[in-house]
Amino acid sequence: MKTTFRQKYLAAVLFCILVLNTTLSFAADSLPSWNDGPAKQAILDFVKSTTDTSSLKYVPPEARIATFDQDGTTWVEQPLYTQVIFAFHQVGVMAKKDPKIAAAEPFKTVLSGDRAAIAKLKMPDLLKILAATHTGMTVEVFQASVKAWLATAKDPRWKRPYTGLVYQPMLEVMKYLRDNGYKTYIVTGGGQDFVRVYSEQVYGIPPEQVVGTVADTKFSYDKNGKAILTKVPKLILDDDKAGKPSGIHMMIGRRPVAAFGNSGGDQQMLEYTQAGDGARLMMLVHHDDAAREYAYGPKSKVGNFPDTLMAEAGKNGWTVISMKNDWKRIFAFEQ
Amino acid sequence: MKTTFRQKYLAAVLFCILVLNTTLSFAADSLPSWNDGPAKQAILDFVKSTTDTSSLKYVPPEARIATFDQDGTTWVEQPLYTQVIFAFHQVGVMAKKDPKIAAAEPFKTVLSGDRAAIAKLKMPDLLKILAATHTGMTVEVFQASVKAWLATAKDPRWKRPYTGLVYQPMLEVMKYLRDNGYKTYIVTGGGQDFVRVYSEQVYGIPPEQVVGTVADTKFSYDKNGKAILTKVPKLILDDDKAGKPSGIHMMIGRRPVAAFGNSGGDQQMLEYTQAGDGARLMMLVHHDDAAREYAYGPKSKVGNFPDTLMAEAGKNGWTVISMKNDWKRIFAFEQ
Numbered sequence: 001m002k003t004t005f006r007q008k009y010l011a012a013v014l015f016c017i018l019v020l021n022t023t024l025s026f027a028a029d030s031l032p033s034w035n036d037g038p039a040k041q042a043i044l045d046f047v048k049s050t051t052d053t054s055s056l057k058y059v060p061p062e063a064r065i066a067t068f069d070q071d072g073t074t075w076v077e078q079p080l081y082t083q084v085i086f087a088f089h090q091v092g093v094m095a096k097k098d099p100k101i102a103a104a105e106p107f108k109t110v111l112s113g114d115r116a117a118i119a120k121l122k123m124p125d126l127l128k129i130l131a132a133t134h135t136g137m138t139v140e141v142f143q144a145s146v147k148a149w150l151a152t153a154k155d156p157r158w159k160r161p162y163t164g165l166v167y168q169p170m171l172e173v174m175k176y177l178r179d180n181g182y183k184t185y186i187v188t189g190g191g192q193d194f195v196r197v198y199s200e201q202v203y204g205i206p207p208e209q210v211v212g213t214v215a216d217t218k219f220s221y222d223k224n225g226k227a228i229l230t231k232v233p234k235l236i237l238d239d240d241k242a243g244k245p246s247g248i249h250m251m252i253g254r255r256p257v258a259a260f261g262n263s264g265g266d267q268q269m270l271e272y273t274q275a276g277d278g279a280r281l282m283m284l285v286h287h288d289d290a291a292r293e294y295a296y297g298p299k300s301k302v303g304n305f306p307d308t309l310m311a312e313a314g315k316n317g318w319t320v321i322s323m324k325n326d327w328k329r330i331f332a333f334e335q
Numbered sequence: 336m337k338t339t340f341r342q343k344y345l346a347a348v349l350f351c352i353l354v355l356n357t358t359l360s361f362a363a364d365s366l367p368s369w370n371d372g373p374a375k376q377a378i379l380d381f382v383k384s385t386t387d388t389s390s391l392k393y394v395p396p397e398a399r400i401a402t403f404d405q406d407g408t409t410w411v412e413q414p415l416y417t418q419v420i421f422a423f424h425q426v427g428v429m430a431k432k433d434p435k436i437a438a439a440e441p442f443k444t445v446l447s448g449d450r451a452a453i454a455k456l457k458m459p460d461l462l463k464i465l466a467a468t469h470t471g472m473t474v475e476v477f478q479a480s481v482k483a484w485l486a487t488a489k490d491p492r493w494k495r496p497y498t499g500l501v502y503q504p505m506l507e508v509m510k511y512l513r514d515n516g517y518k519t520y521i522v523t524g525g526g527q528d529f530v531r532v533y534s535e536q537v538y539g540i541p542p543e544q545v546v547g548t549v550a551d552t553k554f555s556y557d558k559n560g561k562a563i564l565t566k567v568p569k570l571i572l573d574d575d576k577a578g579k580p581s582g583i584h585m586m587i588g589r590r591p592v593a594a595f596g597n598s599g600g601d602q603q604m605l606e607y608t609q610a611g612d613g614a615r616l617m618m619l620v621h622h623d624d625a626a627r628e629y630a631y632g633p634k635s636k637v638g639n640f641p642d643t644l645m646a647e648a649g650k651n652g653w654t655v656i657s658m659k660n661d662w663k664r665i666f667a668f669e670q
Contacts, residue, residue: 062535062541118443139584179589183543192585193588196588200397206397207587207589208586208587208588208589208590210588214585217580217581217584217585218577218581219577219578219580219581219603219607225611227580227606227607227609227610228610229580229581229584229607236572236585237571242553242554243554245552245554245564246551246552246553246554246564247463249474249552249564250527250549250552250571251543251586252542253527253528253531253542253543253545254543254544257591258532268554268562271592272554272562272564273564274562275561275562275563301583
């Protein structure tokens with residue numbers, strides 16, 4: 001191949017752009033929404049030591065697994081889990097098609113809009129609502145119903161789509177980890193099929209990297225003989241508390257080196273992460289900012305952060321992230 | 336930045352190497368162990384049409400999912416599934432530590448080495464053997480036992496490690512698909528924890544891309560308070576027949592566009608793959624080469640290929656791979 005001066009010149013320019021770009025990206029702050037402090041420093045130190053081949057804490061690329069709880073860790077969970085709000089909405093959709101649903105409990109209570117009565121619903125009622133709204137349809141029909149709801153539903157406090165209520169600092173951590181060779185996973189007590197609908201768009205995490213609570217599917221054929229999967233109300237994985245390490249083992253098959261949570265439901269995931277050899281990063285988001293988001297802790301029914309968890313964090317050297325002090329901004333839409 | 340002539344020259348040389356390299360790699364045969372014929376052509380046509388942005392059959396990179404059954408599709412399954420041979424071996428290991436095992440059935444029969452008696456073992460006996468050899472230990476202890484066995488065990492016919500008995504043409508298909516942006520998965524009726532031990536080394540497939548039969552794990556703490564997972568005999572996913580589409584949905588969350596199998600256990604996976612929109616590739620390995628490997632079909636207890644499956648393949652346009660005619664060589668060690 002004969003190269004002209006022009007070609008050589010162009011190649012050299014390309015080369016320079018590459019070098020400059022790399023230099024610039026290393027100099028930039030990867031966590032701009034974080035205030036300087038121990039939490040931000042813990043993340044920076046962890047990434048530096050686990051990706052530096054000369055470090056004793058170096059972690060080979062294939063072992064770089066980071067897991068993130070979702071509700072309360074990467075997006076708002078108060079006053080009610082987003083998926084429960086979706087389920088309540090779906091009861092309305094179903095009642096329009098089938099008046100028998102409108103007349104039967106616990107659906108009647110949900111449709112009444114009576115908040116006090118809804119708050120009194122017991123676990124068997126909630127399971128009935130989840131079964132009715134999350135099973136009995138093909139996987140594709142369920143996914144479409146989640147998509148349709150997310151496109152129009154808005155959180156009453158911020159008047160924004162629920163997928164807009166993700167924590168900007170956590171999105172930055174996820175991206176920073178990925179830019180450093182980490183594979184990021186959502187490990188949530190929420191429904192796997194629910195979260196997978198928006199995980200790529202919202203978190204940059206593909207569906208196959210979402211581990212959540214799993215109900216079974218049943219294989220059969222539709223009237224045209226086409227193979228279909230129907231969601232059925234049989235629990236396969238309860239991805240909460242001790243279920244999280246089991247879910248991680250089943251779905252990933254490797255122990256995470258970094259894990260992020262915010263409640264008692266994440267304790268075992270963090271313990272399991274810490275029990276591995278070498279460098280480890282365990283972090284808990286603490287909701288202590290009523291002005292910008294919510295402040296809740298040991299007494300909350302949603303996202304319970306018991307005092308025993310705070311004590312364990314201290315004893316084990318886990319980093320507690322104060323939303324108030326560690327986060328410069330909480331949402332991308334803030335200035 | 337000021338560039339000297341030397342720098343410009345070096346940049347241009349690098350540029351040329353890159354261009355030449357790309358050109359050469361496109362010209363090479365990606366499937367050298369395949370004879371020219373309809374099977375090889377089906378793979379080449381499928382990859383060409385699904386990766387060409389101007390093609391109506393173009394598949395975006397994130398949707399490029401290809402699933403491979405293991406036993407009989409990517410490695411030898413005759414005369415007995417490799418994992419069963421491992422289980423029988425483990426009975427011996429356990430009997431050495433615990434004489435009570437040596438005295439009890441069905442372990443006594445296994446230890447006798449009496450092939451006729453072993454062949455007569457019923458399903459409840461096999462389940463007892465699998466439970467004893469695959470559960471009751473931590474995940475790490477189990478993985479170490481598989482690793483130790485694989486390092487020394489040899490297939491009696493070829494006198495080679497079992498991991499050496501993988502089909503070279505299938506390794507080439509996997510690599511060819513990956514080189515074209517496909518994510519390759521093993522979807523096996525075999526134990527997920529078993530296959531994950533060697534999947535990266537043997538297939539270039541990381542543990543998180545192995546879907547197999549899953550037994551549950553129990554979270555607890557060892558005597559030092561360290562978090563551990565113990566394998567327990569509770570079936571979570573029976574990844575065979577109709578369990579394969581469900582397992583794929585649970586573990587991947589996307590419908591494959593290409594699927595490879597070899598027996599009745601793969602029928603539903605291929606049907607599920609075909610039921611999606613757009614380009615699809617469904618292939619079945621047919622064992623018809625007694626000289627170089629094995630010839631078996633509808634009457635085989637291991638890797639059964641019923642006549643109804645062959646009929647369905649014809650009706651649905653699935654490609655049947657003849658090991659005898661389509662494969663130039665079967666194993667990497669052949670010349």
